[in-house]
Amino acid sequence: MKEVSTETRKLCTEHGEIVFTLEIKDIKNINLRIRHNGEVYVSAPINASKDTIDSFVMRKSKYIRNAIDSFRQNDISKYDMQYISGENVTFLGKNIRIKVKKDTEEYVSYDGIFICIHVKRPDYYNCKKNLFNNWLNEQCDKIFSEIIKDIHERFAHYNVPMPELRLRNMTSRWGSCLPNKGIITLNKRLIEAPKNCIEYVVYHELCHFIHPNHSKQFYSLLQIMLPDWKNHKQILENSLLL
Ligand SMILES: [Zn+2]
Structure with a gap:
């Protein structure tokens, strides 16, 4: 799928601030993906307005917040620590x-x-x-x-x-x-x-x-x-x- 543009967006929701990478693509629907490191990706069709995309994320904010929390639950503090001398x-x-x-x-x-x-x-x-x-x-x-x-x-x-x-x-x-x-x-x-x-x-x-x-x-x-x-x-x- 050809990517048309990518940007980082920030939204204040009732479940806290959500930062996500928005990918505009030649697709039909808005999709949400949350990686295991807690990064949030939203892909949206070319003709979707920013308002539509933001309200999509708003509606999912509780789910997103819970998912991020549970991914991070297993890893304390620095989830990218190396555990090597000098760190x-x-x-x-x-x-x-x-x-x-x-x-x-x-x-x-x-x-x-x-x-x-x-x-x-x-x-x-x-x-x-x-x-x-x-x-x-x-x-x-x-x-x-x-x-x-x-x-x-x-x-x-x-x-x-x-x-x-x-x-x-x-x-x-x-x-x-x-x-x-x-x-x-x-x-x-x-x-x-x-x-x-x-x-x-x-x-x-x-x-x-x-x-x-x-x-x-x-x-x-x-x-x-x-x-x-x-x-x-x-x-x-x-x-x-x-
Ligand atoms: Zn308080």
């Missing part, structure tokens, strides 16, 4: 160097400078990937839980129960919560952010346990709890892209 990863706002070491035991260690992947066969990509991702999951669980525990103390007198932490890879938000079930879900990618940014997200979600919507009262509570929240939000948005 850099962002961890708690710092650039950390990866080291791969041949060892008789398999584990990951971190000394504040290097994240060292100890592995029997340094050439086995999947082995290193699993070790690293399991370690990163443990770090998310440990560090996020500590932050929640500390911040929760300030909400205890509002009768907010200690929330249960869930971890997910999400592409459209940093956190979400189900106040009536006592659950806070945090995006695993937050482990890349400075600690005060993670704290900001936890403050935001805990304020929802008292005010479920983004009402005036919600923001005044957040302001009392974390007067500097706008600054932290800005740092988060500047340092990490969702």
Whole structure:
């Protein structure tokens, strides 16, 4: 099929921003394709208007967002990591160097400078990937839980129960919560952010346990709890892209 033109389009939908590659071709219908790396492709007939194409994507936005999320679900953080010595990863706002070491035991260690992947066969990509991702999951669980525990103390007198932490890879938000079930879900990618940014997200979600919507009262509570929240939000948005 001859391609007539290709362009990248960006749409703000109720399920977050969707970036897609639009291919205009000599075809009859609008088609949607989502690759396993989360890239979205839309092909459309030559005579289709941009409005028609955009509203097609709008209608499918929930489906697209879920598909991207589930493709990325299996891969933590950097889905194009190589797991080789000298590679850099962002961890708690710092650039950390990866080291791969041949060892008789398999584990990951971190000394504040290097994240060292100890592995029997340094050439086995999947082995290193699993070790690293399991370690990163443990770090998310440990560090996020500590932050929640500390911040929760300030909400205890509002009768907010200690929330249960869930971890997910999400592409459209940093956190979400189900106040009536006592659950806070945090995006695993937050482990890349400075600690005060993670704290900001936890403050935001805990304020929802008292005010479920983004009402005036919600923001005044957040302001009392974390007067500097706008600054932290800005740092988060500047340092990490969702
Ligand atoms: Zn919110």
